[in-house]
Amino acid sequence: MTQRAAQGRTARARSGARLLATAVFLGAATASQPFLQPAHAQVYSFSNVTIEGNERVDAATILNYAGIRRGQELSAGALNDAYQRILNSNLFETVELLPQGSTLVIRVREYPIVNVISIEGNKRLKDEKLAELIKSQPRRVYSPAQAEADAAAMAEAYRVGGRLAATVTPKIIRRSENRVDLVFEITEGRVVENERISFVGNKAFSDRRLRQVLATKQAGLLRTLIQRDTFVAERLELDRKMLTDFYQSRGFIDFQVVDASAELSRERDATFVTFTVREGLSYKIGKVTTVSEVEGLDTAEFEAVQRIRTGQTYSPLLIDNNITRMETLALKKGLNFIRVEPRITRDNRNQAVDIEFAVVRGQRIFVERIDIEGNTTTLDQVVRRQFRTSEGDPFNPREIRQAAERIRALGFFSDAQVNADQGSAPDQVVVNVDVEEQPTGSLNFGVSYSVANGTGFNIGFSESNFLGRGQRLSLSISTASSNQNSSFSFTEPAFLGRDMRFSIGAFYRTSESDFSVYDTRNIGFNTGIGFAVGEQSTLDLRIGASEDKLYNYTGDSPIIIAEEAEGARRTAFVGYTYEFDNRITGLNPKGGVLLRFGQDFAGLGGDNSYIKTTALALAETKVLNEEVTLRAIVEGGAITSLGGNVTRVTDRFFGNGKVRGFEPNGYGPRDLGAANQDALGGNMFAVARFEADFPLGLPEEYGISGGAFFDVGSVWSLDNTAGFGGAEVDDGFNPRATVGLSLFWTTPIGPLRFNFTRALVKEDYDKEQTFDLTVQTRF
Incomplete structure (x- = not known):
């Protein structure tokens, strides 16, 4: 490369010398005018123009750039202008204009x-x-x-x-x-890592908590192995917005990010990022009133749809959601151009905000059209269906902002800007949507490990924007020492052009568990639709069929022997699941609630006839300046046989993982008379789990945190209790209780979780597991 570099420098030096020579010649010609002809500026007139050095560019083109005609009188300045025009054409590496009597020689060297x-x-x-x-x-x-x-x-x-x-x-x-x-x-140089992210001016929340909010991350303990947290200047602006949203959602209405700066280390291989903030005080909701400036409108109807009360922490999202409810009510009543304006009065003494919702009549403006640009893969219809407004509808700025958020939430675009511009008339607006596509598919290779299942490998493909239609397609195959799973799913989020989700899926599973003395095979498919029934609730309806086979049983429990003799059993079912979840879209930034209830009705065909019911309730919140997360989970299920049928081991609940501290199939009804004391599962289970996640005081870059838990629950109830030798199996409600500690470690190969458990209440025949380690990673 040294010889190449020398040749490049020599070429540039020659080119520079030619340009300098030409400039000196023209400058000298101009400068000498007062001395040679003190009364008149020197002029040139050429009867002939000769062009030299051109190979690809014809002479006529060069003359056209020069703008010189034969016989035309030219000053030295005009000759210099001709030189500049030829040079600025970017066709030539060097240009020389040489007057030789009545002949002008234009000597060029074309770019190579x-x-x-x-x-x-x-x-x-x-x-x-x-x-x-x-x-x-x-x-x-x-x-x-x-x-x-x-x-x-x-x-x-x-x-x-x-x-x-x-x-x-x-x-x-x-x-x-x-x-x-x-x-x-x-x-290339070295990667510039975020060596330290610090905050100045924060009192309500620790640096550790605020770092969790940012898109910019701090370099971890094992950063030299795989992943580095790199510095990207553009990300700081997003961080400022995320910090502002975080504080304002917690009532800090005066919060400001005064400065966000990054300093490079002397070696230029690390940055020190500092956010200077001004928190202010946290405000609560004070008085809430509603007034109407529209004649004949009853404010009581608008107050009835509000979900805001005195004493709540102030949040812009809380205000926006209530305005949306009231404006939606106006549309349902056929009242167009009705707007709700929040009028806020601060009560600094009580740290409260009084809110008056004013129902007013807005401007009569219509949506002329919606233009979408930048979507090279995604179809226009996928973006358009995020709007609740169509061409010709009344223009609602709040709805346009919400549509923009829905477009960004799709995850199809790295950037999405939605703006409203003046249309063809004063009462018309054009909504412009400018998006930038990003990859939406992924191919994953993974490794997992658990004490229960051993080491496993998996491969999966997923595409969240299949063929640009917004459809989701996924395929996965996983294998472990004791089981193999394969699955396929396809989801259409706008079935029949409506806000309705259609899905279809299939699975194939086999197990050869070390914790049982039989193998199982399950194959099936299901399809269904899902739709919203509220702001934070959904309902899924499904229908499906499956075949379950129990084989290779090596024990002597008469219950399982009888079930194996039945061979493969087929099940056809219909079912539903209702879910309420406000953890993400709710108004409490510190936590939320998840409620889920579902039932499957088998008996449309096949060999099984039962009703299976499951329910789950979860609540979590953050305490101690949001450093500690508290979580409570209550879960249960029941399967009821119909038409004289009895359940079998492939249908029943085992509660694996529900109560920690036991091996798979480690608690519940058990045939103690059989040689292997086989676990039989149960028709019912109920579990309550209480958890706390908390920091351990270690440096955050270590990625280590702790947890504690208390679990209590049981699996019980059988249709057939005649065990080995005629002895009756105890299928009563025998609660188990365990306590434990967890250690969470975020590593480059994936998140590790260590559970250390001790059983407080158990049966003599239960099989404990006092230590459990799980790890999962993707490549």
Whole structure:
């Protein structure tokens, strides 16, 4: 490369010398005018123009750029202008204008042709990725400006990846026949990591809690192994917004990010990011009133749909949600152009905010059209259905903002901007949607480990925007030492053009568990629809069929022997699940509630006839300045046989993982008379789990936190209790209780969880598991 670099520098030196010579000649000609002809400026007139050195560009084109006609009188300044026009055409490496009596000689040297383009010195970014950024092309005229732009684009790619010290230098190697090789020499430098993220001015929340809010992350303990938390300057603006949203949702209405800055270390391989904030005070909701400025409108109806009360923590989202409810009510009543304005009065003494919702008549403005740009893959209809407004409808700015949030929430676009511009008339607006596509598919390879199932491997493919239609497709195959699972699912989120979800799926599972003395095989499919029944609740309806087989039983329990003798049993069912979840969309930023209730009715065909019911309730909240998360989960299920049928082991509940501290199939009804004391499962189970997650006081970059839990529950009830030797199996409600501690460790290979458990209440025949380790990672 030293010889190539020398040749490139020599070429540039020669070119610079020619340009300097021409400039000196023209400058001297101009400067000498007062001395040679003190009364008149020197003028030139050429009866002949000769062009030399051109090979690909014809003479007429050069004369056209020069703008010189034969016999035309030219001053030295006009001759210099002609020189600049030819040079600025970017067709020539050097240009000389040489007056020789009545003849003007225009001597040019054309830019060479690019022979090949090569990239050297890159390791972190592959040639293929960098080649996509290069606009210069082989067999095209070499342009220094374009080469510099290409180098800047590649340097930007490295900067986004955290390598701020990376440099890209374009160089040329001269070849015969006026050709050059274009070489981009890259010095990648080291990744610039976020060595430390700190805050100044925060009192209500610790640095640790605020770092969890940011998109920018701090480098971890094992950062040198796999993953690095790199510095991206553009991310700071997003961090400012996320911090503002975090504080305002907790009542800090005066919160400000005064400054967000990053300083490079002396070695330029690390950054120290500092956010200076001004918190202010947290405010509660004070008095809430509703007034109407629209004649004949009853405010009582609008008050009835409000979900806001005195004493709640103030949040902009809380206000917006209530305004949306009231404006939706107005639309249902056929009242167009009705707007609800929140009028806020601060009571600083009581740290409260009084809110008056004013129902007013807005401007009569209509949506002329909705224009969508930038969606190269996603179909227009996928974006349009995020709007509750169509062309010709009254314009509602709040609905447009909510549609923008729904578009961003799709996850299909790296950026989505929605703006309303003036239309063809004063009462018309055009809604412009400008999006930037991003990859929506993934191919995952993974490894998992647990004490129960051993080491497992999995491969999965998922596409959340299949064929640009917003459909979700996923395939997965996983295998462990004791089981194998394969599944397929497809979801259409807008079935029949409505806000309704259609899904279809299939599965195939086999198990050869070390914790039982039989093998199972399950195969089936299901399909259904789901739709919203409230702001935070959904209802899913489904229908499906399955076949379950129990085989290779090596024990002597008469209950399981009888069930194996039945062979494969087929089940056809219909079912539903209702779910209420406000953990994400709810108004409490510190926690939320999840409620789920479902039933399956088997007996439409096949061999089984039963009703299976499951229910779950979860509540969680953050305490102690949101450093500690408290969680309570209550879960239960029951299967009721119909038509004289009895359940079998493949249908019943085992409660695996429900009460920690027991092996799989480690508690519940058991045939103690059989040689293997086989676990039989139960027709019912109930569990209550109470958990706390908390920091351990270690440096955050270690990625280590702790937890504690208390579990209590049981599995009970059988249709057939005649065990080995005629002895009756105890299938009564025998509660178990365990306590334990957890250690969570976020590592480059995946999240590790260590559970240390002790049983407080158990049966003599239960099989305990005092330690459990799980790890799962994807590549």
